[in-house]
Amino acid sequence: MYGQMGIDTTTPRGALDINKSVTNTSGLVIPTNSDMDNIINPQGGNVAVGTIIYDSTLDCIRFYKLNGWSRCVSDRKGRPPVLRMAQWAVPAGMPFNSQLTDTNNYGTSGTYNKVSGIQITNITSTLSNMTADELLSNFDMICTGWNGSNLPAADAAKIKEYVDRGGVALLLFDRNVGTGLLQAFGGNGTVGSGAVIARSTNDVVNNGIFGDVRDIALSGADTAGRILMSQLPAGARLLATEATNNAGGWIAGADGRAIFFWDEGVFRASVTGAIDTPQERFIHNVIAYALDKTGL
Structure with a gap:
């Protein structure tokens, strides 16, 4: 199947749009793992750039870049790393x-x-x-x-x-x-x-x-x-x-x-x-x- 996917909407505004016509009461729960070495690409090869995971060991969200996993996406706005x-x-x-x-x-x-x-x-x-x-x-x-x-x-x-x-x-x-x-x-x-x-x-x-x-x-x-x-x-x-x-x-x-x-x-x-x-x-x-x- 090709095209956009909508969940609770018939007019998806992107590749995936999860929305209702009224305010959502549930959030998006992303995949969780304690060790980034466990994350694989099911098609084989390296983990796909842009992959997002919740690192339960570091208690934060991380994403995969060209040179490997990012550091934690910080919730301390404005504070340098x-x-x-x-x-x-x-x-x-x-x-x-x-x-x-x-x-x-x-x-x-x-x-x-x-x-x-x-x-x-x-x-x-x-x-x-x-x-x-x-x-x-x-x-x-x-x-x-x-x-x-x-x-x-x-x-x-x-x-x-x-x-x-x-x-x-x-x-x-x-x-x-x-x-x-x-x-x-x-x-x-x-x-x-x-x-x-x-x-x-x-x-x-x-x-x-x-x-x-x-x-x-x-x-x-x-x-x-x-x-x-x-x-x-x-x-x-x-x-x-x-x-x-x-x-x-x-x-x-x-x-x-x-x-x-x-x-x-x-x-x-x-x-x-x-x-x-x-x-x-x-x-x-x-x-x-x-x-x-x-x-x-």
């Missing part, structure tokens, strides 16, 4: 995380007020078992840290796919660590051993909502990676230089949604309490750029 950040091998207790979750920094009345807050989830032990679809459905941004070894090539490729399909990634390297991610995003060669001292560039990102921190000294911690300018993918934007002639921080990936640093220690060195030092303001200008790229 909470940014969902996944972290791999980032120490849970580091002061940087406290600055991220402080609503004076990131909240409706904070310095960055396009989100209601930032929610952090540790995926160090689960990333390898997650698909790019699951990452996109559950997280707006991913931050990788350092645990003494390179991220497996399959996981690096997964993060590249995540960024290609709309996710944002903050990728932190260290001495001899980060090669898989460098190459996954179009860089060449390997990450070597460099100095912990760097300097910010005059890129517009460094003159952001947290202040003007162009051309300032930056410090990593302990050991650091080294990436030559010639190793960067075409079109990369420099945020910082290490030892004058090497890449310290840079932006690459689809629509500039991947941000890299030569040393994860830049997010630890002299980072504590309020955002009140040039290095802290530099870091959070970068985070503000990344949050803008999520499109929330």
